[in-house]
Amino acid sequence: MAGHPTNAAKEAERVIFTKEMKQTHTILVPTMLPVHFKLLIKIFETYGYKVELLENKGKPVRDKGLKYVHNDTCYPAQLVIGQMIDALESGKYDRNKVALLITQTGGGCRASNYIHLLRKAMKKAGYGDIPVISFNVAGLEKNPGFQVSLPMIMQLLHAVLYGDLFMLIGNQCRPYELHPGDTDKLIDTWVQKLCRQLSHGRHTKKMVQENYRAILNDFAAIPRSKEKKVRVGIVGEIFVKFSPLGNNDLEQFLLSEGAEPVMPGLMDFLLMKLYDKVVEFKMYRLHPAKAAGAKIIYDVMLKRQLEYIEAIKSHGVFDAPTPFERIKALRHGLISMGVKMGEGWLLPAEMLELVESGVKNIVCAQPFGCLPNHIVGKGMMKPIKEMHPDVNIVAIDYDMGATAINQENRIKLMLANARGRL
Amino acid sequence: MILENLKTGEGTSLGIDIGSTTAKIVVIENGSVIYERYERHFSQVRQKALEMIQEIRPLLEGKTFSAAISGSAGLGVAKAADVLFVQEVFAEGEIVKQAEPDTNVVVELGGEDAKVIFFKGGLDERMNGSCAGGTGAFIDQMATLLNVTTQELDELSLKSRQLYPIASRCGVFAKTDIQPLLNQGAAKADIAASIYQAVVNQTIAGLAQGRRIDGKVMFLGGPLYYCKGLRRRFVETLQLTEENAVFPAYALYAVAIGAAVYAAREQKMTDYETLVARLEASANQPRETTVSEPLFASKEEYEAFAARHAKATVRQVSADGYTGKAWLGIDCGSTTTKVVLINENNEIIYQYYCSSQGSPVEIVRDQLKEIYRMCGVSITLAGSAVTGYGEDLIRHAFHVDDGLVETMAHFTAARHFNPKVDFILDIGGQDIKCFRVHNDSIDSIMLNEACSSGCGSFIETFAKSMGYDVETFSKLGLFAKAPVDLGSRCTVFMNSSVKQAQKDGASIEDISAGLSMSIVKNAIYKVIRAPSADDLGQQIVVQGGTFLNDAVLRSFERVLGRDVIRPEIAGLMGAFGAALYARAQSERRGTPSQIITREALEHFTHKSTAAKCNGCENHCSLTINIFPGGERYISGNRCEKALGAQGRVEELPNLHEFKRARIEALQPGEAVRGTIGLPLALGMYEQIPLWHTFFTRLGYRVEISGFSNRELYSKGQYSIPSDTACYPAKIMHGHMETLIEKGVDAIFYPCLTYNVDEKISDNHYNCPVVAYYSELLRGNMESLQHVNFLSPYLNLNNTGELAKEMHRYLKKYLCDIPLSQVRAAAEAGMQAYHAWMEDICREGQRAIEWARENGKRILILAGRPYHIDPEISHGIDKLCTSLGFVTITEDSIAMQPDPVRVHVLNQWTYHARLYNAAQYAAEHDDTELVQLVSFGCGIDAITTDEVREILESHNKLYTQIKIDEITNLGAVRIRLRSLLGALEERGMQHGRTSDKRG
Numbered sequence A: 001m002a003g004h005p006t007n008a009a010k011e012a013e014r015v016i017f018t019k020e021m022k023q024t025h026t027i028l029v030p031t032m033l034p035v036h037f038k039l040l041i042k043i044f045e046t047y048g049y050k051v052e053l054l055e056n057k058g059k060p061v062r063d064k065g066l067k068y069v070h071n072d073t074c075y076p077a078q079l080v081i082g083q084m085i086d087a088l089e090s091g092k093y094d095r096n097k098v099a100l101l102i103t104q105t106g107g108g109c110r111a112s113n114y115i116h117l118l119r120k121a122m123k124k125a126g127y128g129d130i131p132v133i134s135f136n137v138a139g140l141e142k143n144p145g146f147q148v149s150l151p152m153i154m155q156l157l158h159a160v161l162y163g164d165l166f167m168l169i170g171n172q173c174r175p176y177e178l179h180p181g182d183t184d185k186l187i188d189t190w191v192q193k194l195c196r197q198l199s200h201g202r203h204t205k206k207m208v209q210e211n212y213r214a215i216l217n218d219f220a221a222i223p224r225s226k227e228k229k230v231r232v233g234i235v236g237e238i239f240v241k242f243s244p245l246g247n248n249d250l251e252q253f254l255l256s257e258g259a260e261p262v263m264p265g266l267m268d269f270l271l272m273k274l275y276d277k278v279v280e281f282k283m284y285r286l287h288p289a290k291a292a293g294a295k296i297i298y299d300v301m302l303k304r305q306l307e308y309i310e311a312i313k314s315h316g317v318f319d320a321p322t323p324f325e326r327i328k329a330l331r332h333g334l335i336s337m338g339v340k341m342g343e344g345w346l347l348p349a350e351m352l353e354l355v356e357s358g359v360k361n362i363v364c365a366q367p368f369g370c371l372p373n374h375i376v377g378k379g380m381m382k383p384i385k386e387m388h389p390d391v392n393i394v395a396i397d398y399d400m401g402a403t404a405i406n407q408e409n410r411i412k413l414m415l416a417n418a419r420g421r422l
Numbered sequence B: 001m002i003l004e005n006l007k008t009g010e011g012t013s014l015g016i017d018i019g020s021t022t023a024k025i026v027v028i029e030n031g032s033v034i035y036e037r038y039e040r041h042f043s044q045v046r047q048k049a050l051e052m053i054q055e056i057r058p059l060l061e062g063k064t065f066s067a068a069i070s071g072s073a074g075l076g077v078a079k080a081a082d083v084l085f086v087q088e089v090f091a092e093g094e095i096v097k098q099a100e101p102d103t104n105v106v107v108e109l110g111g112e113d114a115k116v117i118f119f120k121g122g123l124d125e126r127m128n129g130s131c132a133g134g135t136g137a138f139i140d141q142m143a144t145l146l147n148v149t150t151q152e153l154d155e156l157s158l159k160s161r162q163l164y165p166i167a168s169r170c171g172v173f174a175k176t177d178i179q180p181l182l183n184q185g186a187a188k189a190d191i192a193a194s195i196y197q198a199v200v201n202q203t204i205a206g207l208a209q210g211r212r213i214d215g216k217v218m219f220l221g222g223p224l225y226y227c228k229g230l231r232r233r234f235v236e237t238l239q240l241t242e243e244n245a246v247f248p249a250y251a252l253y254a255v256a257i258g259a260a261v262y263a264a265r266e267q268k269m270t271d272y273e274t275l276v277a278r279l280e281a282s283a284n285q286p287r288e289t290t291v292s293e294p295l296f297a298s299k300e301e302y303e304a305f306a307a308r309h310a311k312a313t314v315r316q317v318s319a320d321g322y323t324g325k326a327w328l329g330i331d332c333g334s335t336t337t338k339v340v341l342i343n344e345n346n347e348i349i350y351q352y353y354c355s356s357q358g359s360p361v362e363i364v365r366d367q368l369k370e371i372y373r374m375c376g377v378s379i380t381l382a383g384s385a386v387t388g389y390g391e392d393l394i395r396h397a398f399h400v401d402d403g404l405v406e407t408m409a410h411f412t413a414a415r416h417f418n419p420k421v422d423f424i425l426d427i428g429g430q431d432i433k434c435f436r437v438h439n440d441s442i443d444s445i446m447l448n449e450a451c452s453s454g455c456g457s458f459i460e461t462f463a464k465s466m467g468y469d470v471e472t473f474s475k476l477g478l479f480a481k482a483p484v485d486l487g488s489r490c491t492v493f494m495n496s497s498v499k500q501a502q503k504d505g506a507s508i509e510d511i512s513a514g515l516s517m518s519i520v521k522n523a524i525y526k527v528i529r530a531p532s533a534d535d536l537g538q539q540i541v542v543q544g545g546t547f548l549n550d551a552v553l554r555s556f557e558r559v560l561g562r563d564v565i566r567p568e569i570a571g572l573m574g575a576f577g578a579a580l581y582a583r584a585q586s587e588r589r590g591t592p593s594q595i596i597t598r599e600a601l602e603h604f605t606h607k608s609t610a611a612k613c614n615g616c617e618n619h620c621s622l623t624i625n626i627f628p629g630g631e632r633y634i635s636g637n638r639c640e641k642a643l644g645a646q647g648r649v650e651e652l653p654n655l656h657e658f659k660r661a662r663i664e665a666l667q668p669g670e671a672v673r674g675t676i677g678l679p680l681a682l683g684m685y686e687q688i689p690l691w692h693t694f695f696t697r698l699g700y701r702v703e704i705s706g707f708s709n710r711e712l713y714s715k716g717q718y719s720i721p722s723d724t725a726c727y728p729a730k731i732m733h734g735h736m737e738t739l740i741e742k743g744v745d746a747i748f749y750p751c752l753t754y755n756v757d758e759k760i761s762d763n764h765y766n767c768p769v770v771a772y773y774s775e776l777l778r779g780n781m782e783s784l785q786h787v788n789f790l791s792p793y794l795n796l797n798n799t800g801e802l803a804k805e806m807h808r809y810l811k812k813y814l815c816d817i818p819l820s821q822v823r824a825a826a827e828a829g830m831q832a833y834h835a836w837m838e839d840i841c842r843e844g845q846r847a848i849e850w851a852r853e854n855g856k857r858i859l860i861l862a863g864r865p866y867h868i869d870p871e872i873s874h875g876i877d878k879l880c881t882s883l884g885f886v887t888i889t890e891d892s893i894a895m896q897p898d899p900v901r902v903h904v905l906n907q908w909t910y911h912a913r914l915y916n917a918a919q920y921a922a923e924h925d926d927t928e929l930v931q932l933v934s935f936g937c938g939i940d941a942i943t944t945d946e947v948r949e950i951l952e953s954h955n956k957l958y959t960q961i962k963i964d965e966i967t968n969l970g971a972v973r974i975r976l977r978s979l980l981g982a983l984e985e986r987g988m989q990h991g992r993t994s995d996k997r998g
Helices: A007-013 A019-024 A034-046 A059-068 A075-089 A110-125 A150-176 A182-198 A205-220 A238-242 A250-256 A266-284 A288-315 A324-330 A346-356 A371-387 A404-421 B045-055 B074-081 B088-099 B136-146 B150-157 B171-183 B188-208 B222-226 B228-238 B254-266 B272-282 B299-310 B360-375 B391-398 B406-417 B455-465 B470-478 B491-503 B508-528 B550-560 B570-589 B598-602 B655-664 B684-697 B710-719 B732-742 B768-780 B782-786 B799-813 B819-854 B876-882 B909-923 B940-952 B969-989
Strands: A026-029 A050-053 A098-103 A132-135 A230-236 A259-262 A361-367 A392-398 B012-018 B022-029 B032-040 B064-070 B084-086 B105-109 B114-118 B124-127 B217-220 B269-271 B324-332 B336-342 B348-355 B379-387 B423-427 B432-438 B441-447 B540-543 B607-612 B621-627 B631-635 B674-678 B700-704 B746-748 B788-790 B857-862 B885-888 B927-934 B959-963
Touching: A026 A034, A026 A075, A034 A050, A034 A150, A034 A182, A059 A075, A059 A110, A059 B508, A075 A098, A075 A110, A075 A238, A098 A110, A110 A132, A110 B940, A150 A182, A150 A205, A150 A250, A150 A259, A150 A266, A150 A288, A182 A205, A205 A288, A230 A238, A230 A250, A230 A346, A230 A371, A230 A404, A238 A361, A250 A259, A250 A361, A250 A404, A266 A288, A266 A324, A266 A346, A288 A324, A324 A346, A346 A361, A346 A371, A361 A371, A361 A404, A371 A392, A371 B768, A392 A404, A404 B074, A404 B088, A404 B124, B012 B045, B012 B074, B012 B088, B012 B254, B022 B045, B022 B254, B032 B045, B045 B074, B045 B272, B064 B074, B064 B088, B064 B254, B074 B084, B074 B272, B084 B088, B084 B254, B088 B105, B088 B114, B088 B124, B088 B254, B105 B188, B105 B222, B114 B188, B124 B188, B136 B150, B136 B171, B136 B188, B136 B222, B136 B455, B150 B188, B150 B222, B150 B228, B171 B188, B188 B228, B188 B710, B217 B222, B217 B228, B222 B228, B269 B272, B299 B550, B324 B360, B324 B391, B324 B406, B324 B570, B336 B360, B336 B570, B348 B360, B348 B570, B360 B379, B360 B391, B360 B598, B379 B391, B379 B406, B379 B570, B391 B621, B391 B631, B406 B423, B406 B432, B406 B441, B406 B540, B406 B570, B406 B969, B423 B508, B432 B508, B441 B969, B455 B470, B455 B508, B470 B508, B470 B550, B491 B508, B508 B550, B540 B550, B540 B570, B655 B819, B655 B876, B655 B885, B674 B684, B674 B732, B684 B700, B684 B819, B710 B732, B732 B746, B732 B768, B732 B782, B768 B788, B788 B799, B799 B819, B819 B857, B819 B885, B857 B876, B857 B909, B876 B885, B876 B969, B909 B927, B909 B940, B927 B940, B927 B969, B959 B969
Parallel strands: A026 A050, A026 A098, A098 A132, A230 A259, A230 A361, A361 A392, B012 B064, B064 B084, B105 B217, B324 B379, B423 B540, B674 B700, B674 B746, B746 B788, B857 B885, B857 B927, B927 B959
Antiparallel strands: B012 B022, B022 B032, B064 B269, B105 B114, B114 B124, B324 B336, B336 B348, B423 B432, B432 B441, B607 B621, B621 B631
16 A cells, blocks of 8 residues: 655645745735725735735626536635636736635634635646635644734734724615715725725724724714614625625615615624634633633734724714624523534624614525534524514525525515514 | 405505416405406516506506506516515515414415415514425426326326325425336326425425414415315325315415505505506516527528538438348436337337336337337347336336446447547436546446436426427527526526526527526536536537437537537437447347247236335335236335345345444443433434443433434424435434433433544544534424433543533533543443444454455445434445445544545544545455435535545546435436446456456
């Protein structure tokens, strides 16, 4: 029997993103949250990376996904990989000076394998020599040319919170704006402004506070109607929940149906993933050092989130989000914190958080056949309805074959009922 | 009048309901329905709506009235014509609340939608998910399959005596179950009733999801209005009394009436001229659906294409004047029967192709008569062979000389046609088969999994539903200007894509072309999964009846970007191959054909009856065919037991059987502290020695729920919240119910993020479903609320921590047991677990040695621990041994000193074993691997590609078998026999009688 190459050999086979590449290569990043990602990318640029956000979509992206990814794999993998390959094939980039970046969550869900599926697909498509960078917090794959320092992480955190803020108040303004387009124009202006600020280096706490206030003031000044609209919460698998590419422009659809979308922020997901290290230590005594480190960062993040929430509360015009600690407490009696795969316990906790803040209509979005969502999504709908009989939850599956009409019809049904209760 | 006293106030209101296949219109005046009409719209949604309104001009002209549109295909019309739209379930709920206020539940089946509305205990409205197959359309499709009208189907169902299990998830699955029943000669009446039962099961499992359908139930929609047999199945299954089962006269019109009532309330007024003008304008509006390039830019392009393919012919000559030998090939396929007779020059002297009208035996009998008549005295029938689904039945019925698996038949034909062929794709009535040819033998075989079949017969059914025959329908697509993009998933999805296209006003031509493209994409992306033409081969031959359709052929070449060869006899290739095979075999033997004689054929009779085998826990549904002289042929059996003593073959080592026997041998201990129930499902299948020992040591009597079966599954079916989860997970509900019935003090199923670290992978996770199913059970099973259900979060890799956590947990929820005792029990448990796993490895080793001593092939039937369950794997292990394989499991061979390296994150314990097992098979000539995959297993989307890669990099064949609630063993048998055939072929190619033994 021939000896098998070890994991070290496997590691060596991977195309590494070298220090030199940092100067020469453009890193392509798939879109998930358009506003957030614009800000995040700016920070990478400040630290010397050349980064480009991919915004290609539509049929070519779907076709490439179908062609290069196992059709039973989750829809987000098909879309993300399709988007990347479509970009490479567009001829827009010098193939010797381009790299790809993809997130890797590192849990028991198959999403941790996206990067490997991407590499396989690239090989099939003849791009096996292009480096693929894993962006992960689990310490899975490392690249000498791509390193995220602590100050950079802090900057990225600010960007996430800014993104969450625009998403939050944007959704509270857009359905009511008297001049269509006001909200999005203002978001654009602010994103540009922030990008300039972020590229000037250190972003102090004071600057953040001032920005929060100025942003809130600007949005509060948008002329809005006092009309009462149905509020619809969106929870689900992270990509399909956030990405318009993944959810057939769900927010836009809800708006066109005269509803107000309510989208819990990205920060909670990051906090949940980080806090999981602490949970694993508490439950199974695993990795004490990692847990201790995670707890320190967690506490800092928590503090920043509280400052952010406080800023919105004290401003007093918009509904503030719920602090993570409260969301954590809400899951008691429903699901254990041990459920960590995918969105884990956070998904049902977010549903409860929505209910607590008066959002009684919830769309739970997931890729067709999403494994964790059997448990944390569809599996939790019945107990949540028992706890809150007036809540209206609809599970929507997304994939290559599902048509918008089926999805929209189900959402319309929910809205018809909700309007009856307004 | 179908309904009156509605609270609509004075005045007129109009309600239109446009569903997936029909349009309904009602007019309400002063609270009474004064007009109603129901028509199929054949996808001409906007025109039909307009026509139906124009018909009632006298009723509406000169009045101001309110109007609303509803229905799944109505949205586009409403938008385009600026008419009020109301969601259909909402509309229906409104009307039921007015007309029948004490209704508890409404069940409505439409063309493609199924809905259940719960009124009591919190209004809850549910519609079928994207995976649940259509209902009305499904029944139509099944009727077509049985070659009866829907009305005849209904009449037949009322005469049924027995129900067969038919998959309830989607139409394609059901079809796969029905076809073998038909081929085996089961009574149509029984099949008809079973089809209805499948619809009922689907409604309950897919929509009720944990809520019971009881109290006063109202049944609405076309199928429930017209089909008495369906009504009966619902009433019996739900155990409804006569007064609680309501079948109203307005069942067809509930949505339309609801829309009218809604319109009256909203008071958005219009008049006849305005409405008609708006609808007329809407018919000309631009479309939104994604479209593709036309198949042919011009007539000339088509003619060049047709001329190129016309060159691929096989000589067909008349039998007149021919004297000599002839060989017969029969291809008894799933939906068609084909017969070919060849002469000594391998020219076709007779051919026949027809849809199986449900009874292949009769067709073949008539054909044989015809052939005997034609042969007269000058032509001698020198040999015969049969292939296809009906192979065994036909072979027994008419004493056909040889039988061969259909993949081999197609290969033989294609090779005759083009000796250099390196890739064959066959799209038939309901299967896609394709295989690569390498070194003159079949290299890898891919068949469509049950979820994506449909293929040819799908177009046929579709054509019929639109009022065309399949040929006309397909031709329409050739010159479509803007083919609709319909996706490439299973046909159920295509149905709703078509719905979407209809909504946007796509023409029949565009839909027809779109369907052809979808079928091709399905084959390439879903079955073959090839990124480019080069991955298929240089010399591609396409065949099967579906490729006779030029639109499909063109789409295929289009998608591949390469010309292919389609033999003129594309639809007859299986039969042609069988005839060639018959010739080769008969010439090799040198004996005359044994086929039924002309005389015996005159007196040929065939009767079939149904029976159930009680040989083992599988309880196979058998069909007993009786031929002249009392000769019997039994089908439907998985193993040889049903055939009685004379059919028994030697028992080969079977690790699946070994593992089951080990579990069965576990004895419940004394109930000193009480009884604990362990559900034998998911991860427990492997951890049973651990927890059995642990609790027995602590003084508990351990009750195990036992192996699964259908009844056990149905017991828990009501509480399954996610119908797309895998069957091994869904069956868990039944195990819990079984334990509850046994009256145990507590049930134990832990949550395990991590499995045991076997040091063969990067990480050792469980999949999310195995890890956290307890959380789902607790939230969704009402019956669990009265039971002490223990589901601690545990780490099995640290026995000390495990003991501490169990001590803490048991103290809180069950009993305060001293830590020392818990620790001892945990240690004993882990020891028992490891000893058990070692035993399996040892037994695997013994089986391998035995196989090598006795010159048998070894088959690793690889999957997960729970795949040894007789209900989950449907006894495939027994089928393997009956085909002569020594059958072992993946875990018995997984502990290799050097773990295999894979291209993906190797982070799941169960899956790491698969890779190592594949590596073992790759390195041993006498060992094959067949991978069992449960439908809906997301993780296997990753593992299957890897396992395939490991095997193929060593030039080995990869075979995957997808299993679900119902699995058609006929198809599994084809795969395994194709594997065997390919192995033998390879053995001969390489100058070996069989593979060399490692």
